[in-house]
Amino acid sequence: MGDPASAPAIRDSLFRPDFLRYADKVNKRSNPFTSFQTDKPLLRLAEKQAKLAKLIIEEDVIVDWEKIAGVDAAYVGDRAYAACVVVDRSGRVVSEGSAEYEACFPYVPSYFYYREGPALAAVVRGLDFDVLMVNAHGVAHPRRLGLASQLGLELDKPILGVSTSLLIGEVKRRGEGISDVFLDGSLVGVRLDGGPPIIVSVGHMVSLGNAASIVEALWRKVGLPRPLALAHERARKQRRPRVSDLRNTLQIAWS
DNA sequence: GCGACAG
DNA sequence: ATCTTGTCGC
Numbered sequence: 368m369g370d371p372a373s374a375p376a377i378r379d380s381l382f383r384p385d386f387l388r389y390a391d392k393v394n395k396r397s398n399p400f401t402s403f404q405t406d407k408p409l410l411r412l413a414e415k416q417a418k419l420a421k422l423i424i425e426e427d428v429i430v431d432w433e434k435i436a437g438v439d440a441a442y443v444g445d446r447a448y449a450a451c452v453v454v455d456r457s458g459r460v461v462s463e464g465s466a467e468y469e470a471c472f473p474y475v476p477s478y479f480y481y482r483e484g485p486a487l488a489a490v491v492r493g494l495d496f497d498v499l500m501v502n503a504h505g506v507a508h509p510r511r512l513g514l515a516s517q518l519g520l521e522l523d524k525p526i527l528g529v530s531t532s533l534l535i536g537e538v539k540r541r542g543e544g545i546s547d548v549f550l551d552g553s554l555v556g557v558r559l560d561g562g563p564p565i566i567v568s569v570g571h572m573v574s575l576g577n578a579a580s581i582v583e584a585l586w587r588k589v590g591l592p593r594p595l596a597l598a599h600e601r602a603r604k605q606r607r608p609r610v611s612d613l614r615n616t617l618q619i620a621w622s
Numbered sequence: 623g624c625g626a627c628a629g
Numbered sequence: 630a631t632c633t634t635g636t637c638g639c
Contacts, residue, residue, distance in 0.1 A: 372627075440629085442630055474630070476627035483629065483630095504628055513628070534628045566628090 369407025373475045380473035412478060413510060419520055420511040428572040429497055429525050432581060434461055436496035437594025438487045441602040445470040447486035450601035453496045458585055458593045465605055466490035476534065477509050480517040487514075488521055498573060498581060499526040502595055504534050505570035507548055507556040519571025526570035527578035528556075529595060533566060545579075562588040 368377055433455060440449040447470050452463045468486035472478070487501065504513035505528035515528030536548040538558055548556035548566060556568035557579050567582050569575050586592040591599065 372625090376627080440630085442629090444631095474629060476629090479628055502629065508628085515628095528628085530628050532628065535626085 369410030370413060370475075373409055373478070376473065376475040380475075409475070409478065412481065416510045416512040416517065419517065420506075422520060423506060423511065423516050423569070424572045425506065425569045425574065426572070427525075427574045427577050432456075432497040432525075432577075434496040434498075435581060435585065435594050436491070436494060436499045437592070437596075437598040438491055438499060438501050439595060439598040439602045440468075440483055440486045440490075441599075441606050442470070443606050447483065448602050448605035449486040449490035450598045450605060451487075451490045451494055452594055452597040452601060453494060454585070454594050454597070456584065460597065462494060463597075463601060464490055464494050465601065466492075467605075477513075479503055480512075480514040484514055484518050484521070487518055491522060491524075497525065499524055499570075500529055500582070500592065500594055501526065501570070502529060502591065502599070504528045504530050504556070504566070505568040507534060507536050507550065507566065507568040509535050511550075511555070513568070513570075515568065515570030525572040527573055527581065528566075528568045528570050529582060529592060530566045530568075531563065531591075559583065559586070563590070565591065 434453050436451055436453040438451045440447045447468045449466045449468060453461045455461055466489040468489050470482050472481040474482050501515050503515050505515035507513060513528055515526050519526035536550040536555055538546045538548055540546045544561040546558040546560060547554055548558060556566050558564050558566045567579050569578055582592050585594060590596055
């Protein structure tokens, strides 16, 4: 597909149950090893990301942040249920919204924006906030353009990324409860320790220092910062009821 | 050269 | 992310 390192992820996507019927037809129609053609889509996307990365502003564009929004999405197959929750500095919910979107791209590390970005952009539309936070990386990305950064460019809004695991970079302890994340010698993020660690990186139009302080103000040393935790919860509730969820309802009805 | 790889 | 029961521990 134009990015050898993504082969495992692509393979996993193609072997999902809902893709098997297509795989069967493809195999009978031609020999994929001799008649395979590609315009290397991932290579084109990677080049676009590298180009867009130059537009990222890693400085504060806002002086005051009052409304902080968190966005997240839950899935049923490729159906994305996106949610956005806006809170004030004290963590109180100011407003929230929901959206559904049919993802048309598989999850491939370093191309996460192309799967989840559209759903997140859709749910954010129409909501008012100063800073957005998303469950992903920003500039702590192979081409300095993680979902947080790419979404920030699209929305033209201040945004930061929060993640529980590292995509790329080296972690070096800075002090008590905080570590730096370096990529090619430059600082691309910080890891907040003192509990299950979370990694904060610049998305767009916000400094790393301010991004970290915003997160710390809404984080209780465990789990995700409040806006993201609330968005995550809301997104999951939006999904169609599944068997495991119905069980609780039935138990209540029977008791 | 091989492997690592957000949600 | 999602599939999933009970279980170990503060």
